[in-house]
Each structure stands twice: as structure tokens, then as C-alpha cells.
Amino acid sequence: MSNRISQIISWLVLLASMGMLAIGLFAESHRSQKVVAGGSSQLYPCTITSNHDGDTVHCAVIRGPWGMALAEEDVRLLGFDAWEVSKVRRTRDVTDGEVIKGKRARDDLAALIGAADSAYLRAPTSGKQRDLYGRPLGWLVLKEPDGSQLDIAKWMREHDYDRDVDSRGKPRSGTPSLDKDGAAP
Secondary structure, three states: OHHHHHHHHHHHHHHHHHHHHHHHHHHHHOOOOOOOOOOOOOOEEEEEEEEOOOOEEEEEEEEOHHHOEEEEEEEEEOOOOEOOOOOOOOOOOOOHHHHHHHHHHHHHHHHHHHHOOEEEEEOOOOOOOEOOOOOEEEEEEEEOOOOOEEEHHHHHHHOOOEOOEOOOOOEOOOOOOOOOOOOOO
């Protein structure tokens, strides 16, 4: 009887080891290229179905490490704070001019996402993983049809869609500073 139990335990250990090996090989085969901008170097493929504004995207699926996936998540993008798309904001007054810039930022982000071959998210390397509304935080990188990668935070800052800094990287007066992962406090 104890010999039979020994054999069963041996088979279970072997099966568990094979499963761990398969998971490791699967995760390794789904690694993407390293990127030098903010966040970790690990890119996680995501399927973006919409963007609410210039700094929030809705992901139907985010493929994480070890084959894990998150579904139906709004992700707050890091590295910039886009202009608002409506005058309703709890923490500050929003002008009509800011709303116009916010709608342009939203529309341009939608166009960039639509033209990209694929989208990837990078998680913050330290600090908060979710914002005060419970949304996951991440850096968005788009793979262009020519194979190049587009860092969305950098693109948004360069095109004057960051309400905290101008297109030259100079802080605007009266705006909160970004934390080290690029999210507004």
C-alpha cells in the first residue's frame, strides 16, 4: 500500500514539474522587445477597444506574465496628464479651451491606436500599481506598421497634450507635478 502511495506521489511531482516547465516556456515565448522609456522593460500585449479621453484606454484583454490575463480594464496611462474632455472635474476648474485640447488629445490617441499593428502596456517599476479610482496604471507602447515602437507618453508631451508640461518639457504654472512613474498625484 505504501509503495502504491509512493508511486502516486512520484507521478504527481513529475506532472507538476512538467506543468511548471510548460508555463515557463509559454511565458518566455511571449516576451516582447525591451523598451527604454519609463516603466519596466516587460511589455504586455493588450487589446484596446476604446479610449475615454487622452490618458485612459479600455482594454478588452491584457496578457500578463505566466499566461495570466486581465479582462475589461480601464487603464490610466502614465507619463503625462492629458487635458480634460469635459468641464466636470472634482479637483480643479476646467476651461473651454482645455476641453477643446482634451477632445483633440482623445481623438489623436484613438487615431494612433487605430493605425497601430499592436498595443502593449508596461507596468510601473515602483510605487502605485492602481490610481485612486482603482484603474491599473501603465505605459502604452504602440507597434507601428513599419515595426517601430511609439511611446505614447512621449508623443503626447511632444504634441502639447500634457496639461502639466508644454511641448518643450517646461512645467506649466499652477499644475501639479508628476510623480516618478508619471502619474499626476
